[in-house]
Amino acid sequence: MKPDGKRKTRLTEMALPSLSVVIFLLAWEMLVRWRGIAPIFLPPPSSIAVYLWRMIADGTMEYHLGVTLLRIFAGFLIAAATGVALGLLMGMSRIVARVADVWIAALYPLPKISLIPLLIIWLGTGEAYRIVISAITAFFPIVISTYSGIRQADRGLIKAAQDLGANTRQIQLKVVIPAAMPSILAGLQLGMGVAFILIVAAEMIGGSSQSGMGYLLINAGQVMETEKVFACLVVLAVMGAVIIKLQQWADRKLAPWVAHDGR
């Protein structure tokens, strides 16, 4: 009796989250149908699904999603390479830290979106502007997390390495950088998040792009194809969830000791 009851609660616990989604969608569907709400205002989930399927079937969704993904990764990779590199340099050289600190303090609080007009003047509305704006935005959390990870490296571990005969360079490479790894990864995760936001936002502004999820979204909105707008939102949400899962997987691969930290 007892174990059976336990199994039942576990099953309901597992089923409840997805059940709540199904109930929500059903309620939405029924509300729209019974109250006769215009699809331009709020389409029922069933017709959103039909639109989504059509956009996938004719390749529109894959194309725009692919373009957006490429841009996110381009911006993110530039930010990751430069941000981690500068963060490491700041951690290793007091002079670099002093100088860079001023610039970071001045530029970090600036909402990066406000740079869009300037970037459009300088770079036009092409590929370069979108990638640069997302790279600039993602750069800051990455460089700040990297630097603070290096600075907060455990003094005890550094002393222990010194005692075991490590020289300054070896301490940096074999102790300080690995010790900063969890913080660097956290910075990369934040950077990826903002790169995603900025790419989609940049695709909405500067209409000449004609591609990407942001473009698709704003285009559908302008002609009141609300079903398409919802279809795009569904795809973006799924894509965001997949990226987060991938990062969590990469974290476990790159810093497996964080789960059970023992020194």
Add this chain to the structure above:
Amino acid sequence: MDVVVEDVTQIWGEEPTQVVALDHFSHRFRSRRFSCLLGPSGCGKSTLIQIVGGLESATGGTVRIQYPGKEDSPRPLGADSVMVWQNLNLFPWRSVIDNVAFGLEMRGISRNERHERARALIASVGLRGFENHLPGQLSGGMRQRVALARALIMERPILLMDEPFAALDAQTKIVMQEELLRIFDQTHKTVLFVTHAIEEAILLGDEVVVMTARPGRIKEVIPVDLPRPRSLEMINSPEFGALFDRTFHLIREEVMRAMEQQAEMVAGHS
């Protein structure tokens, strides 16, 4: 190798709030002997062995490492010793074998050779089969063994130990003390062992250097002439009891003084 400490003074901080951690501490720690430093918390015993290990520089005084022939070691302080830390300081991202082999890796010894030597030491401290575990996956006692192996692989004549067993539970502590006694009987290193446990100091040491409360000075050096190999049963012998009583009374005075000092500090702050 003798560790000759002469007039070592350590002062932390600047004039109005400065703290004298060690006050003209002088002692000759004899070669191949196990010396325990015993004293109340904050008496500067950890500071002293960090100075001996070349990991802190003293405000005043000198530390020399002397060969048995009474010649000073030409190598910089720290090159003849290795430390086992109170909080172990294992590298959490390195497997057991790579933690143990760390010192060899820093010397540029090839991966195969250092792993071979590390594997032998890991087996000798009873951790065979755990080579590829991360420190975080091990129990406290096992981590302690990893830290010990990581120090022993350096093959340095002086072993500095800073309250290494303080964080262990009572049973594990006993096992590790026996393990350390066995290692000492085999390798006969010069050991400086910091502790605040009287029984541990007498059980392990050839001498117990009792320190005063802050500022740390030597209160008395108690020779321990219990025979080796030592075992835990000796705790019940009358000789052990006499040594314990003598040490206990010395330490009690100092702990009381340390508590008074702390009370004064609290009163001074309010």
